Amino acid sequence: MTASSLEIHGLQIEGRAGVLVHGVDLQLRRGEVCALVGSSGSGKSLSCLGMLDLLPQGLLRTGGELTADGQPIAAAQVRGRLASLVLQNPRSAFNPVRNMASHGLETLKLRGIRGAAARERMDHCLAAVGLDERQRVLESFAFELSGGMLQRMMIALALMAETPFLLADEPTSDLDALSQARFLDLLMALVDAHGLGVLLVTHDMGVVARCAEQVVVMEAGRVVERQSARGLFDQPASASARTLLEAHQILTGSYP
Structure with a gap:
């Protein structure tokens, strides 16, 4: 749409x-x-x-x-x-028991993107927002990332959702x-x-x-x-x- x-x-x-x-x-x-x-x-x-x-x-x-x-x-x-939403307190926007990869895969699944294509898309979107240590970020939970990194991750999710x-x-x-x-x-x-x-x-x-x-x-x-x-x-x-x-x-x- x-x-x-x-x-x-x-x-x-x-x-x-x-x-x-x-x-x-x-x-x-x-x-x-x-x-x-x-x-x-x-x-x-x-x-x-x-x-x-x-x-x-x-x-x-x-x-x-x-x-x-x-x-x-x-x-x-x-x-x-x-429309996607970026919140004032980005930590509250993430499920604390799920890592960033899980959030990304869920977003891409709604668009019909799975498997290797989903991983490739996640890497591309994280690179676009300046999250260079992509593997570490994707394996991290919200409490393990800074506020600035979480803000960038929220925008990366918006890019994934297109x-x-x-x-x-x-x-x-x-x-x-x-x-x-x-x-x-x-x-x-x-x-x-x-x-x-x-x-x-x-x-x-x-x-x-x-x-x-x-x-x-x-x-x-x-x-x-x-x-x-x-x-x-x-x-x-x-x-x-x-x-x-x-x-x-x-x-x-x-x-x-």
């Missing part, structure tokens, strides 16, 4: 406390990075998970139509087929500066080489400046601004965007 765009229209998420995400629209395009930004608690991570119906227990998507190239599609048809879109929820927040830079270099190389469409959930405006073409700003569960990254940095229209940019300037001493 292929598509050049993936969209959610009118996404609404509710919990016991009431409505947490109000009518959010998001659009991903192949070969483009869209950053979803906002302060903690703004609803950006929930929106990312809500697109794929992967919300935590107690939360429910009560509104929103998911479309691929303008045609309605169920989230179950998108997960692992059109999904055209990647949803990345705060993927650099648990990484040190060097691992963060390597991850972002890898992400942009894959966008260029494979035409990935990426939704990048972050509060780091330096990451936005480096990677994103489009930016959507959330506050209190609502979209309060959307424009090009350059336009946002040059002339932010919302108080939330201005606050994020000011915080970045204070922390780093520079403006993106």
